[in-house]
Amino acid sequence: MxxxxxxxxxxxxxxxxxxxxxxxxxxxxxxxxxxxxxxxxxxxxxxxxxxxxxxxxxxxxxxxxxxxxxxxxxxQPRRSLLARRNRSGVVQTICANLDLLLITIAPDPEPHADLIDRYLVAAELDGLHAAIVLNKCDLPARNQPSIDSLIQLYEGLGVPVYCTSAVAGIGLDTLRDAIGDRTAALVGQSGVGKSSLLNALLPEAAAEVGSLTGKRSRGHGRGRHTTSTVRLYPLAGGVIIDSPGIRELTPEVSDPTQLMSGFPEIASAARHCRFRNCRHDREPDCGVSEALAHGRIDARRWRSYRMLEGELSAGRG
Ligand SMILES: Nc1nc2c(ncn2[C@@H]2O[C@H](COP(=O)(O)OP(=O)(O)OP(=O)(O)O)[C@@H](O)[C@H]2O)c(=O)[nH]1
Ligand SMILES: [Mg+2]
Ligand SMILES: [Zn+2]
CATH class of the missing domain: 2.40.50.140 (Nucleic acid-binding proteins)
Structure with missing residues (x-):
């Protein structure tokens, strides 16, 4: 009836x-x-x-x-969100109500440092905490000098770094403590071990993990994407979110003048420029040029900033 x-x-x-x-x-x-x-x-x-x-x-x-x-x-209203712009410039929300971005990297596949910068910009502009998780620390140190200098750079910028191995069970308690009662999202390139870390922290998650054979057949560092959806799991007092690996990220920056706040060392150098509208190009008394010349700004970070700035202004036509 x-x-x-x-x-x-x-x-x-x-x-x-x-x-x-x-x-x-x-x-x-x-x-x-x-x-x-x-x-x-x-x-x-x-x-x-x-x-x-x-x-x-x-x-x-x-x-x-x-x-x-x-x-x-x-x-209900979101207290925070992680968003990106796709190639056509459309804003896509990846997940909502998170507190902590766990930017996961590994010695293999080799890290794209610019991607780390972009996640840090997203975290800064979206009001999220960010940390780097260096996974697979059980692996022999093939590209160790470059990983070491990368880690040193970000630690110098105040980003916490956690060294883990999902396979050997290293650093998991520290990572679990760092998450605490917060909502944390594992993000980063495909094949760095995000789902493996999730499984190591929470065995009942039983998330699908990339196979070694699949990786080998595609050559070094080119794991196919294994995780296909963003998924949330309760973890002790907190929450952990696993996400599909990505190759590139254009963070959603609604106000381009805010971009520099995602690069704090550049922002603090720019405060010493003589001209308020300094382009940090060839202007006299430019704080940024001076910081670059003295190594207080890493040259790769500066290129990374410029590239993002260019993309954002092109995207706005
Ligand atoms: N040696 C070593 N291998 C690991 C570790 N963690 C993960 N792996 C391996 O790395 C490969 C990729 O792991 P996944 O957990 O699927 O990586 P992912 O980041 O979730 O990848 P996507 O889902 O594609 O984004 C698998 O073959 C894992 O066994 C680790 O700590 N040490
Ligand atoms: Mg995965
Ligand atoms: Zn300047």
Whole structure:
């Protein structure tokens, strides 16, 4: 028998968190009293006009006939988000409500330092904490000098660095402590071991990990992408998010004058420029040129900044 809707009757709305979102399918976990994700439900969205991403806090209405299904009624305001611009300039939100970006690198595949810079810009502009996780520290130190200088550079900029091995179980307790009760996202190139770290921290996650044979057949450092969706897992008191590896990142910078705040050493040198509108090119008394000449700004970081600046202005036409 069809029942009539009573507009005054409020449905029972249950708070939940989005665990993953793939096409029209949204998996959520209801939140227990202490805020920990608990029961899993498959949901659809009542309105397609609202975009939901992993980490979103939502209110859902359970399907009375199918307790494992529900409808997303409302998306709550985000306290933070990680976004990028795709090649066509469209802003894509990767995940919401995170606190800590774990920029994962490894000796193999070799790190793209510019990608680290771009994640740091995203973290700075989105108000997130950031740390570097140097995984696979069990591997023989083939390109160790360049890894060492990279680590030294970022530590010098105040970015915490954690050395781990998902395979040998090194540095996992320290990483777990660093996450604490926060929501942390593992991000970085494909094949650095993000899903392996997740599994090492949380064996029941049983996330798919890239196979060595697949890697070998494609040659050194070119692991195919194994993880295909952004997915959230409760971890002790906190939450950990695994994400697909990416090759490049254009962070969403809504105000280009803010870009420099993602490069604090450049920003502090620029305060010494004689001219307020200094382009740091050939102007006299330029604090940035001077800092570059004296090695207080790393030349690669400066190129990385300039390239991003160029991309952002080109993107805005
Ligand atoms: N030696 C060593 N190998 C590791 C370590 N962690 C991961 N690996 C290997 O690196 C490969 C890639 O691992 P994944 O965990 O799938 O990497 P991922 O970053 O999740 O990759 P995507 O999902 O494609 O982004 C696998 O063959 C892992 O066994 C580690 O600590 N040491
Ligand atoms: Mg993965
Ligand atoms: Zn200048």
């Amino acid at each position: 069809a029942h009539q809707d009573n507009p005054r009757q409020q449905p029972d709305l249950v708070p939940a968190v989005v665990v993953s979102h793939l096409r029209s399918e949204v998996e959520v976990a209801t939140l227990s009293r202490d805020g920990a994700p608990s029961q899993r439900l498959r949901c659809f969205q009542r309105s397609r006009s609202i975009e939901v991403v992993t980490g979103d806090r939502v209110l859902i209405e359970r399907d009375p006939e199918h307790p494992e299904r529900g409808v997303i009624d409302e998306v």
